[in-house]
Amino acid sequence: xxxxxxxxxxxxxxxxxxxxxxxxxxxxxxxxxxxxxxxxxxxxxxxxxxxxxxxxxxxxxxxxxxxxxxxxxxxxxxxxxxxxxxxxxxxxxxxxxxxxxxxxxxxxxxxxxxxxxxxxxxxxxxxxxxxxxxxxxxxxxxxxxxxxxxxxxxxxxxxxxxxxxxxxxxxxxxxxxxxxxxxxxxxxxxxxxxxxxxxxxxxxxxxxxxxxxxxxxxxxxxxxxxxxxxxxxxxxxxxxxxxxxxxxxxxxxxxxxxxxxxxxxxxxxxxxxxxxxxxxxxxxxxxxxxxxxxxxxxxxxxxxxxxxxxxxxxxxxxxxxxxxxxxxxxxxxxxxxxxxxxxxxxxxxxxxxxxxxxxxxxxxxxxxxxxxxxxxxxxxxxxxxxxxxxxxxxxxxxxxxxxxxxxxx
Amino acid sequence: xxxxxxxxxxxxxxxxxxxxxxxxxxxxxxxxxxxxxxxxxxxxxxxxxxxxxxxxxxxxxxxxxxxxxxxxxxxxxxxxxxxxxxxxxxxxxxxxxxxxxxxxxxxxxxxxxxxxxxxxxxxxxxxxxxxxxxxxxxxxxxxxxxxxxxxxxxxxxxxxxxxxxxxxxxxxxxxxxxxxxxxxxxxxxxxxxxxxxxxxxxxxxxxxxxxxxx
Numbered sequence: 001x002x003x004x005x006x007x008x009x010x011x012x013x014x015x016x017x018x019x020x021x022x023x024x025x026x027x028x029x030x031x032x033x034x035x036x037x038x039x040x041x042x043x044x045x046x047x048x049x050x051x052x053x054x055x056x057x058x059x060x061x062x063x064x065x066x067x068x069x070x071x072x073x074x075x076x077x078x079x080x081x082x083x084x085x086x087x088x089x090x091x092x093x094x095x096x097x098x099x100x101x102x103x104x105x106x107x108x109x110x111x112x113x114x115x116x117x118x119x120x121x122x123x124x125x126x127x128x129x130x131x132x133x134x135x136x137x138x139x140x141x142x143x144x145x146x147x148x149x150x151x152x153x154x155x156x157x158x159x160x161x162x163x164x165x166x167x168x169x170x171x172x173x174x175x176x177x178x179x180x181x182x183x184x185x186x187x188x189x190x191x192x193x194x195x196x197x198x199x200x201x202x203x204x205x206x207x208x209x210x211x212x213x214x215x216x217x218x219x220x221x222x223x224x225x226x227x228x229x230x231x232x233x234x235x236x237x238x239x240x241x242x243x244x245x246x247x248x249x250x251x252x253x254x255x256x257x258x259x260x261x262x263x264x265x266x267x268x269x270x271x272x273x274x275x276x277x278x279x280x281x282x283x284x285x286x287x288x289x290x291x292x293x294x295x296x297x298x299x300x301x302x303x304x305x306x307x308x309x310x311x312x313x314x315x316x317x318x319x320x321x322x323x324x325x326x327x328x329x330x331x332x333x334x335x336x337x338x339x340x341x342x343x344x345x346x347x348x349x350x351x352x353x354x355x356x357x358x359x360x361x362x363x364x365x366x367x368x369x370x371x372x373x374x375x376x377x378x379x380x381x382x383x384x385x386x387x388x389x390x391x392x393x394x395x396x397x398x399x400x401x402x403x404x405x406x407x408x409x
Numbered sequence: 410x411x412x413x414x415x416x417x418x419x420x421x422x423x424x425x426x427x428x429x430x431x432x433x434x435x436x437x438x439x440x441x442x443x444x445x446x447x448x449x450x451x452x453x454x455x456x457x458x459x460x461x462x463x464x465x466x467x468x469x470x471x472x473x474x475x476x477x478x479x480x481x482x483x484x485x486x487x488x489x490x491x492x493x494x495x496x497x498x499x500x501x502x503x504x505x506x507x508x509x510x511x512x513x514x515x516x517x518x519x520x521x522x523x524x525x526x527x528x529x530x531x532x533x534x535x536x537x538x539x540x541x542x543x544x545x546x547x548x549x550x551x552x553x554x555x556x557x558x559x560x561x562x563x564x565x566x567x568x569x570x571x572x573x574x575x576x577x578x579x580x581x582x583x584x585x586x587x588x589x590x591x592x593x594x595x596x597x598x599x600x601x602x603x604x605x606x607x608x609x610x611x612x613x614x615x616x617x618x619x620x621x622x623x
Contacts, residue, residue, distance in 0.1 A: 237517065241428060241522060244519075244522040248522055267520065274520070275517070278493060278517075288498075291470060295498060302498070
């Protein structure tokens with residue numbers, strides 16, 4: 001029944017689609033000699049994409065097609081880009097082709113539906129209504145009842161009526177199968193033209209959305225840190241200062257020692273809260289990173305318990321997310337050097353070549369570092385931007401960890 | 410003291426103005442940006458300017474850059490710089506123009522109002538005030554620098570207090586030492602750092618700068 005409705009809806013929709021393509025694409029191509037041609041054509045292709053989505057949605061509903069539609073077109077910036085995206089939208093052009101193919105397929109499907117189901121039903125029920133057909137004269141002028149068939153045959157006996165009924169039943173039974181064949185052509189066209197596109201398209205789309213997610217979370221963390229700094233931290237400092245002033249005031253005015261003690265507690269708590277909040281905020285996003293990776297690494301190294309030789313040479317500023325991952329890599333690796341390596345020196349070098357940021361953290365410690373725990377977590381983090389982390393740490397050292405982070409803009 | 414405050418968080422700016430006024434100091438101006446700070450210092454010629462390092466528009470180090478400008482253009486004004494985090498690089502930049510009339514403290518330190526005003530007074534009077542955290546971090550750096558490595562733990566302690574801008578008497582008090590033994594420690598520090606004998610206060614600054622730079 002669903003297939004039947006699909007076929008019947010498909011006919012007007014298919015013809016409409018063909019008309020749409022004929023008008024927009026052809027007119028657009030002709031108009032492309034003028035200024036409005038290309039925008040018109042771009043709008044046409046985008047519209048075809050929408051019609052394609054309508055067809056795809058219908059097929060999902062009524063034919064049980066399970067594929068998902070193509071990814072939405074890239075978001076455009078400005079009118080020219082909008083035209084360009086529209087004209088180069090592969091999925092849009094595929095939808096145009098589908099709309100052209102859909103017209104004959106739809107016509108065929110509708111014809112078969114009408115023939116098999118319509119005639120089948122009529123034939124099946126023939127014994128019920130043949131008696132009501134007014135008599136008509138045959139070739140020899142004898143009035144005959146029943147339906148005339150080509151070749152001067154009249155279905156005017158109960159035997160023939162029952163036979164018609166059997167044929168009708170057979171047609172109704174065969175209908176779905178024949179329809180299936182035609183519709184499988186449609187399915188093929190939908191899969192090929194309205195589906196999610198090639199695997200490569202899908203991979204590219206996933207890469208883009210992941211890159212966006214990674215960048216977005218880096219920006220969000222930065223915002224949170226800044227909000228903490230401007231909001232809660234500033235307020236807490238002001239509060240601690242006022243409590244400090246109150247404490248001194250109470251102390252000098254010889255107030256109730258119990259009150260003084262309480263204010264003293266509150267003052268100390270406020271100061272501890274400040275320390276905790278500062279450590280938390282720094283863990284979220286070290287603000288020195290806003291000055292650039294080289295400054296941030298310099299202060300990281302300055303805080304390290306193991307002396308570090310640091311060389312940084314950056315030709316251009318990497319994306320925020322890459323900077324932040326690089327920073328946390330160096331922080332974690334330096335902690336590891338201090339905790340496990342027993343080395344008395346470490347060397348860090350950072351440089352950019354072949355569209356990637358290369359980090360190298362080396363020490364002449366005891367070696368034996370394994371890609372577990374913190375190091376494994378670091379490798380996972382590096383992979384979120386398609387980076388790579390490699391560890392070389394034979395027993396007895398040296399330990400060399402290299403991290404490669406793509407930063408092509 | 411006549412003071413100019415630059416701090417972008419209104420709650421803290423107003424709080425500092427209030428506390429300083431209560432303690433009998435004159436807050437000539439309280440502003441929210443580095444540009445306004447420079448204008449206010451030029452106009453009011455304060456004894457000391459207080460600057461938050463991180464201010465709009467970029468929220469990175471405009472306060473520090475303003476402080477360095479003030480030190481260059483208005484050497485008579487002391488500068489006390491505050492920041493949420495201690496960054497050794499900032500301390501080194503700030504002290505590159507000499508260690509007089511300058512201070513660098515963690516923002517939390519204003520919570521101890523007495524110490525805060527004491528630091529302001531010392532800076533206005535020409536002293537150096539460095540946050541204990543700066544000193545701790547410097548030690549991490551300087552322990553490995555040549556010469557500094559030879560210092561004993563006690564000499565490190567003395568040097569740390571010197572870097573905070575304390576006088577010999579204050580150092581002696583803090584470390585429960587006799588004044589003469591503090592002097593002996595300082596002489597040994599100077600010789601280990603190979604600082605030629607000029608005026609003692611000048612050598613003091615050099616000793617402090619020695620770790621800041623290394």
